Amino acid sequence: MADAELTVAVSGQVATVVIRNPGRRNAMTLAMWRQLPVLLDHLEAEPAVRALVLTGADGTFCAGADLGDLDEQLSTGDAGIAVAAEERLAAFAKPTVAAVRGACVGGGCQLAVACDLRITADDARFGVPPARLGLVYPAPTTRRLARLVGPAAAKHLLFTSELIDAERAQRIGLVDEVLPGDRLAARIDQLTGMIVERSQLSVVAAKEIIDGRADDARVDWWYGQVRASGEAREGITAFHERRPPRFTWSPPPTG
Structure with missing residues (x-):
């Protein structure tokens, strides 16, 4: 057809x-x-x-x-x-x-x-x-x-x-x-x-963890991404400054 x-x-x-x-x-x-x-x-x-x-x-x-x-x-x-x-x-x-x-x-x-x-x-x-x-x-x-x-x-x-x-x-x-x-x-x-406005680090990690696709090592990797990316610092700073956060994290390329 x-x-x-x-x-x-x-x-x-x-x-x-x-x-x-x-x-x-x-x-x-x-x-x-x-x-x-x-x-x-x-x-x-x-x-x-x-x-x-x-x-x-x-x-x-x-x-x-x-x-x-x-x-x-x-x-x-x-x-x-x-x-x-x-x-x-x-x-x-x-x-x-x-x-x-x-x-x-x-x-x-x-x-x-x-x-x-x-x-x-x-x-x-x-x-x-x-x-x-x-x-x-x-x-x-x-x-x-x-x-x-x-x-x-x-x-x-x-x-x-x-x-x-x-x-x-x-x-x-x-x-x-x-x-x-x-x-x-x-x-x-x-x-x-x-x-799409939320932190994609938080969103993608949550989906992976909820769906059972993240083992302990992967969860540790996600926590490492929080420390290295500055997403949490930006989110908390934006909260205190009463402005929209400017999240920039994106998933690393695959393949």
């Missing part, structure tokens, strides 16, 4: 990845699953980008995986490209926010859960449909969902394939905020604006 694609726009220090698949409610094709890690590699290496927003085109987040690709998906299990894309999104070094409108189902929910934060319009609907399709949800995906919402809520979603509304999704911890649709874009701008 030539019109099924992921597009990227960068505004200031925030990159927005948009899921587009007209006519299929933005279902993810195999080509789109393959495209996502490539885009993320590029954006992670871009120093000017400090946060990433994932959203869907035309009022729908993502209705899941395109079932026209079912045979290839069935043959791969946890080694499939959808899981690889999800894992790459979860490991993205910078903060990620899912901005959700409309359907967020199956592979769409998989991607939203892999983001750090989920901010949704009140028309959002969430579902995990493998039991309705005779599929086994990938193990890494299932565990990530259970860590987010707890075992009982994850079992309910997986056992029933029931669609839940945004209010219930917030109640079980699946989403962080629910807003009227006409306020979603402004809130996403406000939230990402706050994130």
Whole structure:
């Protein structure tokens, strides 16, 4: 499908990845699953980008995986490209926010859960449909969902394939905020604006530690960065002087 694609726009220090698949409610094709890690590699290496927003085109987040690709998906299990894309999104070094409108189902929910934060319009609907399709949800995906919402809520979603509304999704911890649709874009701008203005040393370290990707040696390295960078001195000085801090730390180049 030539019109099924992921597009990227960068505004200031925030990159927005948009899921587009007209006519299929933005279902993810195999080509789109393959495209996502490539885009993320590029954006992670871009120093000017400090946060990433994932959203869907035309009022729908993502209705899941395109079932026209079912045979290839069935043959791969946890080694499939959808899981690889999800894992790459979860490991993205910078903060990620899912901005959700409309359907967020199956592979769409998989991607939203892999983001750090989920901010949704009140028309959002969430579902995990493998039991309705005779599929086994990938193990890494299932565990990530259970860590987010707890075992009982994850079992309910997986056992029933029931669609839940945004209010219930917030109640079980699946989403962080629910807003009227006409306020979603402004809130996403406000939230990402706050994130990119904060010390990136603090933000990136917090994400890595919370996600369990920092062993003791890495945590010591982060503390060393605090001592060497001057970020804390600048932040405390700015606080006392009642001015915005001028944070300058950026992640060292990788590779």
